[in-house]
Amino acid sequence: xxxxxxxxxxxxxxxxxxxxxxxxxxxxxxxxxxxxxxxxxxxxxxxxxxxxxxxxxxxxxxxxxxxxxxxxxxxxxxxxxxxxxxxxxxxxxxxxxxxxxxxxxxxxxxxxxxxxxxxxxxxxxxxxxxxxxxxxxxxxxxxxxxxxxxxxxxxxxxxxxxxxxxxxxxxxxxxxxxxxxxxxxxxxxxxxxxxxxxxxxxxxxxxxxxxxxxxxxxxxxxxxxxxxxxxxxxxxxxxxxxxxxxxxxxxxxxxxxxxxxxxxxxxxxxxxxxxxxxxxxxxxxxxxxxxxxxxxxxxxxxxxxxxxxxxxxxxxxxxxxxxxxxxxxxxxxxxxxxxxxxxxxxxxxxxxxxxxxxxxxxxxxxxxxxxxxxxxxxxxxxxxxxxxxxxxxxxxxxxxxxxxxxxxxxxxxxxxxxxxxxxxxxxxxxxxxxxxxxxxxxxxxxxxxxxxxxxxxxxxxxxxxxxxxxx
Amino acid sequence: xxxxxxxxxxxxxxxxxxxxxxxxxxxxxxxxxxxxxxxxxxxxxxxxxxxxxxxxxxxxxxxxxxxxxxxxxxxxxxxxxxxxxxxxxxxxxxxxxxxxxxxxxxxxxxxxxxxxxxxxxxxxxxxxxxxxxxxxxxxxxxxxxxxxxxxxxxxxxxxxxxxxxxxxxxxxxxxxxxxxxxxxxxxxxxxxxxxxxxxxxxxxxxxxxxxxxxxxxxxxxxxxxxxxxxxxxxxxxxxxxxxxxxxxxxxxxxxxxxxxxxxxxxxxxxxxxxxxxxxxxxxxxxxxxxxxxxxxxxxxxxxxxxxxxxxxxxxxxxxxxxxxxxxxxxxxxxxxxxxxxxxxxxxxxxxxxxxxxxxxxxxxxxxxxxxxxxxxxxxxxxxxxxxxxxxxxxxxxxxxxxxxxxxxxxxxxxxxxxxxxxxxxxxxxxxxxxxxxxxxxxxxxxxxxxxxxxxxxxxxxxxxxxxxxxx
Numbered sequence: 001x002x003x004x005x006x007x008x009x010x011x012x013x014x015x016x017x018x019x020x021x022x023x024x025x026x027x028x029x030x031x032x033x034x035x036x037x038x039x040x041x042x043x044x045x046x047x048x049x050x051x052x053x054x055x056x057x058x059x060x061x062x063x064x065x066x067x068x069x070x071x072x073x074x075x076x077x078x079x080x081x082x083x084x085x086x087x088x089x090x091x092x093x094x095x096x097x098x099x100x101x102x103x104x105x106x107x108x109x110x111x112x113x114x115x116x117x118x119x120x121x122x123x124x125x126x127x128x129x130x131x132x133x134x135x136x137x138x139x140x141x142x143x144x145x146x147x148x149x150x151x152x153x154x155x156x157x158x159x160x161x162x163x164x165x166x167x168x169x170x171x172x173x174x175x176x177x178x179x180x181x182x183x184x185x186x187x188x189x190x191x192x193x194x195x196x197x198x199x200x201x202x203x204x205x206x207x208x209x210x211x212x213x214x215x216x217x218x219x220x221x222x223x224x225x226x227x228x229x230x231x232x233x234x235x236x237x238x239x240x241x242x243x244x245x246x247x248x249x250x251x252x253x254x255x256x257x258x259x260x261x262x263x264x265x266x267x268x269x270x271x272x273x274x275x276x277x278x279x280x281x282x283x284x285x286x287x288x289x290x291x292x293x294x295x296x297x298x299x300x301x302x303x304x305x306x307x308x309x310x311x312x313x314x315x316x317x318x319x320x321x322x323x324x325x326x327x328x329x330x331x332x333x334x335x336x337x338x339x340x341x342x343x344x345x346x347x348x349x350x351x352x353x354x355x356x357x358x359x360x361x362x363x364x365x366x367x368x369x370x371x372x373x374x375x376x377x378x379x380x381x382x383x384x385x386x387x388x389x390x391x392x393x394x395x396x397x398x399x400x401x402x403x404x405x406x407x408x409x410x411x412x413x414x415x416x417x418x419x420x421x422x423x424x425x426x427x428x429x430x431x432x433x434x435x436x437x438x439x440x441x442x443x444x445x446x447x448x449x450x451x452x453x454x455x456x457x458x459x460x461x462x463x464x465x466x467x468x469x470x471x
Numbered sequence: 472x473x474x475x476x477x478x479x480x481x482x483x484x485x486x487x488x489x490x491x492x493x494x495x496x497x498x499x500x501x502x503x504x505x506x507x508x509x510x511x512x513x514x515x516x517x518x519x520x521x522x523x524x525x526x527x528x529x530x531x532x533x534x535x536x537x538x539x540x541x542x543x544x545x546x547x548x549x550x551x552x553x554x555x556x557x558x559x560x561x562x563x564x565x566x567x568x569x570x571x572x573x574x575x576x577x578x579x580x581x582x583x584x585x586x587x588x589x590x591x592x593x594x595x596x597x598x599x600x601x602x603x604x605x606x607x608x609x610x611x612x613x614x615x616x617x618x619x620x621x622x623x624x625x626x627x628x629x630x631x632x633x634x635x636x637x638x639x640x641x642x643x644x645x646x647x648x649x650x651x652x653x654x655x656x657x658x659x660x661x662x663x664x665x666x667x668x669x670x671x672x673x674x675x676x677x678x679x680x681x682x683x684x685x686x687x688x689x690x691x692x693x694x695x696x697x698x699x700x701x702x703x704x705x706x707x708x709x710x711x712x713x714x715x716x717x718x719x720x721x722x723x724x725x726x727x728x729x730x731x732x733x734x735x736x737x738x739x740x741x742x743x744x745x746x747x748x749x750x751x752x753x754x755x756x757x758x759x760x761x762x763x764x765x766x767x768x769x770x771x772x773x774x775x776x777x778x779x780x781x782x783x784x785x786x787x788x789x790x791x792x793x794x795x796x797x798x799x800x801x802x803x804x805x806x807x808x809x810x811x812x813x814x815x816x817x818x819x820x821x822x823x824x825x826x827x828x829x830x831x832x833x834x835x836x837x838x839x840x841x842x843x844x845x846x847x848x849x850x851x852x853x854x855x856x857x858x859x860x861x862x863x864x865x866x867x868x869x870x871x872x873x874x875x876x877x878x879x880x881x882x883x884x885x886x887x888x889x890x891x892x893x894x895x896x897x898x899x900x901x902x903x904x905x906x907x908x909x910x911x912x913x914x915x916x917x918x919x920x921x922x923x924x925x926x927x928x929x930x931x932x933x934x935x936x937x938x939x940x941x942x
Contacts, residue, residue, distance in 0.1 A: 004578040004817045007516045007566050012579055015509035015593070022510070033851035034875045036882035038486030038900075039493070043612050044515065044568075044598065045478045045535075064516075067536040067564055069602035073556040081552055085544040092563075093538055095478050097515075107475040108483055117849070117899040119885055122486070127515065131540035141514050154885030156864070294868040346475045378588070380504035393627070397765040404505045411507035414590055414625035428588040429509075 009132070009140030015378045016430075021143075023373070024363050025125055027171040028145045031164050032123040037147045040122040042104035048096045054103045054345065062130045065093040097129040101146040101357070102342075109150060110346030118151030125360075137331070137365060148355030150342060155284055157354045158319045158338065159291035165323055165334055165356070166299055172363065173372040176327045177302055181288070182309035183319050184337075185264065185281025186252065190238045190307065193259035194231045207239070208310035234259075238307065245289055245305045249282050252307065256282075284319060315339045321356055325366045333362045377430035383410040383469065384431045386422040388438045396437045399447070402466045426452060435465065480603070480611030486849045487901075492614075494844070495834050496596055498642040499616045502635050503594040508618045511593040513575035516566045523567075525574045525816065533601045536564040568600040572617040572828070573813075580621060581817035589622030596831075608802070608836060619826030621813060626755055628825045629790045629809065630762035636794055636805055636827070637770055643834065644843045647798045648773055652759070653780035654790050655808075656735065656752025657723065661709045661778065664730035665702045678710070679781040705730075709778065716760055716776045720753050723778065727753075755790060786810045792827055799837045805829045848901030854881040854940065856906045857893040867908045870918070873937045897923060906936065 006012065013021060029039075045066060052060055075091045098104055101124045109116065125145040134140060147164065149157045162179055169177050187207070191200050206221045213221075215236065222232050241251040256279055263278030285305060292303070311320045318338030325333055336356025343351045367373055383403055387393040396412050403410040411431075413422040419436070426434045436448040447465050450457045460468055477483065484492060500510075516537060523531055546562045569575055572595045580587065596616040603609055618635065620628045633650055640648050658678070662671050677692045684692070686707060693703050712722040727750055734749030756776060763774070782791045789809030796804055807827025814822045838844055854874055858864040867883050874881040882902075884893040890907070897905045907919040918936050921928045931939055 004521055004581050005518060006514055006521075006578075006582075007518055010514035010516050012514065012582075013512040014583070015511065018510035018512050021512075034878075034880045036850060036852035036880055038850040038852075039484075039489035040486065041484040041489050041492075043477055043481035043483065044600070045481055045612060047476060047478055050475055050477075061540075064540070065538040066568070067538055067560075069532070069535070071556045073552065073559050076552060078549055078552060081544065081547060081549060085542045088544050089538075097537070107477075110475050111477075111483075112485070117896060119896075121850070121882075129515070141516060149885070152885040156883060156885045291865070291868065294865045296869055296872045379507060379509040379592070381507035381509075394762070394765045397762065398767055401767045407505075409505045409507055411592075412627060414620070414623040414627045425588060425590075 007140070009134035009138075011139065011141075016376055019377070019380070020367070020373050021360065021364060024172065024360055024367070025145070028168050028358055028360075029123070029125065031167045031171065032145075032147050034167075035121075035147075035160055035164055037121045037123040037149075040105065040108065040124050041126060042098065042101075042108060042124070044098055044127075045095045046098055046104060046107070048090075048094055050107050050346075051096050051099055051103060055099060059099065062132055063099055064097040064129045064131055065089065066095040066097065067093055068095075098126065099130060100128050101126060101144050102148075102355070105146070105148060106343045107346055109351060110343045110348040113348055119149050120151055121147070121149045123147040137362060139361060143360040145358040145360055146355060147357075148342075148353050150351050150353030153318075153338075153352055155287045155319075156291055158284075158288045159295060159297075161321060161336065161354065161356050162288070162292055162303060163295060163297060165321070166297070166302065168334075168358065169323075169325075172367060174325055174363075174366060174370070177323060177325050179303050180306040180309045180322045180324070181285065181303065181319060182306055183281035183285050184317055185279065185284065186307055187281075187310060189252075189256050189261050189264075189279050189281055190235065192261045193238060193256055194227075194234055204310040205312060207308055208312045210239075210308050210310075241307065245300065245303065246286075248305050248307065249286055253279065253282055288319065311335060311337060315341070317352075318354065328366045328369045330362055330366055330369075332359075333366060334358045377432075379429040379431060380409045381411050381429065381431045382408050383433040383435060384422070384426045385410065385412045385435045385437055386419055386426075387413065387416065388419070389416045392438055392442055395442050396435075399435070399437070399462065399465060403469070406466050406470050408466075408469055433469070478611070480605035480609075482610065482612075487847055490848070490851070491838070491844050492831065492835060495643065495831055495838070496616070499639050499829055499831075500594070500596065502638045502642065503616075503618050505638075506592075506618075506631055506635055508592045508594040508620075511576065511579065511595050512597060513569065513572075513579055513595070515569055515598075517569055517575060517578070519561075519565055519567045521578050521817075522570055522574060526570060530570065533603055534570055535568040535600045535602055536560065537566040537568065538564055539566075569597065570601060571599050572597060572615050573619075573826070576617070576619060577814045578817055580822060581814045581819040584819055590620050591622055592618070592620045594618040608833060610832060614831040616829040616831055617826055618828075619813075619824050621822050621824030624789075624809075624823055626758045626790075627762055629755070629759045630766060630768075632792060632807065632825065632827050633759070633763055633774060634766060634768060636792070637768070637773070639805075639829065640794075640796075643838060645796055645834075645837060645841070648794060648796050650774050651777040651780045651793045651795070652756065652774065652790060653777055654752035654756050655788055656750065656755070657778055658752075658781060660723075660727050660732050660735075660750050660752055661706065663732045664709060664727055665698075665705055674706075675781045676783060678779055679783045681710075681779050681781075712778065716771065716774065717757075719776050719778065720757055724750065724753055759790065782806060782808060786812070788823075789825065796837045799840045801833055801837055801840075803830075804833045804837060848903075850900040850902060851880045852882050852900065852902045853879050854904040854906060855893070855897045855902045856881065856883045856908055857890055857897075858884065858887065859890070859909045860887045863908055863910055863913055866913050867906075870906070870908070870933065870936060874940070877937050877941050879937075879940055904940070 051063055072092045080087050127141055127143050129141050132138060165179055187204055188200050191203050202225050206218050210218050219232055238255050241248045264280045309322055316337035317340040320337035321335055322332045323334035338354040340352045342353055385396045385400055387396050393416060400410055400412050432452055434450045441447055445462050446459050447462050448457055448459050522534055543563045551558050598612055598614050600612050605611055636650050658675055659671050662674050673696050677689050681689050690703055709726050712719045735751045780793055787808035788811040791808035792806055793803045794805035809825040811823045813824055856867045856871055858867050864887060871881055871883050903923055905921045912918055916933050917930050918933050919928055919930050
């Protein structure tokens with residue numbers, strides 16, 4: 001007899017967990033839809049030709065590959081076997097499991113370019129799979145919730161990302177958060193202020209580690225990459241500007257002017273004359289802030305312009321975002337940014353857009369750590385009808401039907417058994433109300449209602465029960 | 472440049488399709504929860520040791536297997552390769568994709584036996600994968616929606632399955648349906664009436680094909696299996712009893728008595744003295760009907776006792792169900808039954824229960840064939856605000872925030888472009904309302920609202936727009 005188990009890095013979600021996760025999904029979905037994002041779902045299985053090469057070498061290794069069906073080994077030769085797994089792979093597997101939601105979205109846009117109306121705003125909430133080493137907060141099967149707009153470069157999209165993040169976190173009861181925002185143009189200007197050109201990526205990658213390895217670590221890495229000590233000094237001066245959002249913009253502007261960085265032009269449709277002159281990154285960050293003010297956004301104490309935010313992924317080209325919950329020890333729960341070329345590798349160049357993602361599993365862990373979940377019941381049932389025998393059970397059926405019709409999820413205990421056992425069932429499942437309908441109650445035409453949390457009991461005429469519970 | 476594609480038998484679901492599918496899921500979920508079923512989710516990846524051997528040889532071949540990560544071929548020898556795929560498989564793959572929801576549920580119950588409260592009522596709505604040959608209505612990735620109760624043999628569960636099926640189909644606007652019900656005990660009694668014993672399964676399997684191969688085909692198959700012509704004649708007499716639900720019960724009872732079939736006893740908790748004597752199948756079917764009457768069920772014209780219903784799966788032991796939509800050419804959209812031993816293969820014998828399943832993809836096709844979907848929009852957005860330039864766009868932001876706060880999913884067209892293009896966007900996405908907010912309107916403190924379906928326009932003071940749209 002086998003002892004059953006589930007693969008490492010995967011989880012079963014019992015009733016209470018599913019209810020809590022659904023709560024998170026609902027808040028995110030409601031917010032996305034309120035902002036006009038439409039749902040998209042793509043298959044779990046994608047062709048490996050679509051997935052491979054999109055996530056770097058490490059990503060390719062973390063892809064779950066699916067064996068071809070039927071006689072999968074029929075084309076494998078002894079030489080293939082001798083060469084090893086890498087040579088074998090293309091002969092035995094042509095499909096893999098979704099690794100993120102961005103590549104399938106890009107594939108979808110490229111495949112449906114002819115029928116989509118742009119700007120195209122889509123959200124997607126689906127699981128992804130990575131053959132990563134499982135550890136605390138890292139799973140092999142986990143959910144992402146992405147929202148992207150493609151086909152417009154309006155900065156309204158960036159402002160609305162901030163609004164959506166604040167709305168989702170507020171909706172979940174998370175109030176102590178920081179939305180960090182930066183712009184790849186700012187990082188590029190900083191790099192130009194150092195007198196360099198063309199090696200921004202090196203710099204972004206090093207700065208991205210500031211959080212983890214600190215200033216000393218980054219300094220060491222930059223020295224190794226050939227940057228000089230005075231340059232690194234200037235770098236940290238610029239990265240370390242102090243003040244609020246607008247003060248930092250002004251100080252960086254002064255720093256760029258002093259360093260002789262050439263302006264790179266405003267955006268053609270930008271009408272914010274007072275924005276931070278002609279450096280695109282600073283201008284756009286100023287515009288995003290203005291749009292937020294105009295939208296009635298009030299939480300500027302939770303929006304931090306952080307010139308050290310780099311986000312490793314090299315495809316970002318404009319604003320970038322990252323969100324932390326401050327009162328929990330946890331990595332970022334959301335992040336994203338603007339990119340210039342989503343679908344280029346699928347034959348459709350020039351599709352730019354901006355998007356962001358929530359990590360549901362991390363949000364779940366934050367809410368649990370802060371004890372913010374209210375739903376703890378093991379069942380949706382609000383009301384259990386108990387009974388004594390077949391006759392009183394049968395007499396309860398009309399009431400059961402009325403309760404359900406009134407929108408109150410309800411159960412009749414299915415077996416005629418001791419009342420104590422039926423109450424124990426309600427207790428174990430977290431059912432808040434128990435109706436006792438025994439021979440006595442039936443004879444008197446009443447029902448006894450017990451509120452489980454307080455132990456309070458009320459006796460009501462049978463005909464008034466539903467009305468009393470729906471008030 | 473690669474041309475992107477998706478694996479055969481899989482589908483992308485665009486916004487309108489997701490919205491329609493969500494509608495189906497919502498109706499099913501609401502019904503399941505109203506009856507006290509709690510949600511469960513299990514991982515996509517299961518160990519092959521859990522899946523293999525549960526679905527027959529054909530099922531094993533249709534399982535999608537996932538390559539072990541890393542150097543998957545390291546243990547494969549030249550001899551393995553020479554022996555073929557079957558010998559190779561255990562060395563290169565130890566995980567597979569979920570094939571149905573029943574085996575993972577059984578695995579879950581067995582693994583969590585110590586903490587679950589029984590009766591345990593769970594529903595599960597998740598995709599499953601089968602490496603089947605794709606064809607119309609058959610996909611390699613598709614959703615199942617299951618609800619099961621384990622740990623009770625109360626026939627209330629059977630009655631509630633009928634109620635739930637009727638509620639879901641009614642909720643979807645499907646009214647011309649037939650719920651077929653039968654009982655494995657009836658089939659066994661019929662078999663006994665033929666003078667046989669011990670080869671029920673042969674009979675079930677043959678009868679199960681009646682729909683497809685007709686009476687002649689079944690006759691031929693039974694002759695081949697060694698049943699005599701007079702016996703087959705009696706068989707079809709019993710299977711062909713006419714009348715309504717109760718008449719068929721009475722006529723079968725008479726047939727069993729005449730044939731000298733020994734009664735197999737009533738259920739211990741059955742208090743329905745008038746039920747069809749002591750044949751368990753007939754008794755239980757009568758009790759289910761009585762419970763439905765007591766529950767206020769009115770659709771007995773849609774509930775058919777069909778003694779020919781067999782359902783191939785051999786693990787059913789009591790009532791069995793199957794549901795057809797009559798005015799659409801389509802296989803069954805729902806089915807299920809009672810089983811005695813769900814978790815035996817996982818070391819937990821004696822867990823009996825009853826469950827059923829909806830096929831979402833078939834329901835979708837029925838609703839589409841009958842033109843019953845109301846949601847056709849490509850976006851959740853109810854209201855698009857159009858504008859002329861940065862200034863009027865910015866001036867629209869407070870209204871945009873108010874609309875969203877009032878629960879009206881809304882968008883501001885992100886770019887300042889021709890009004891015509893903005894209207895075209897609303898039209899293509901199926902957005903029902905467009906608000907025009909140009910310099911003229913702003914100067915006058917009004918907004919023009921156009922109802923896209925009728926073309927009717929209204930001009931309202933800016934401050935009254937939200938109230939007018941939320942009435």
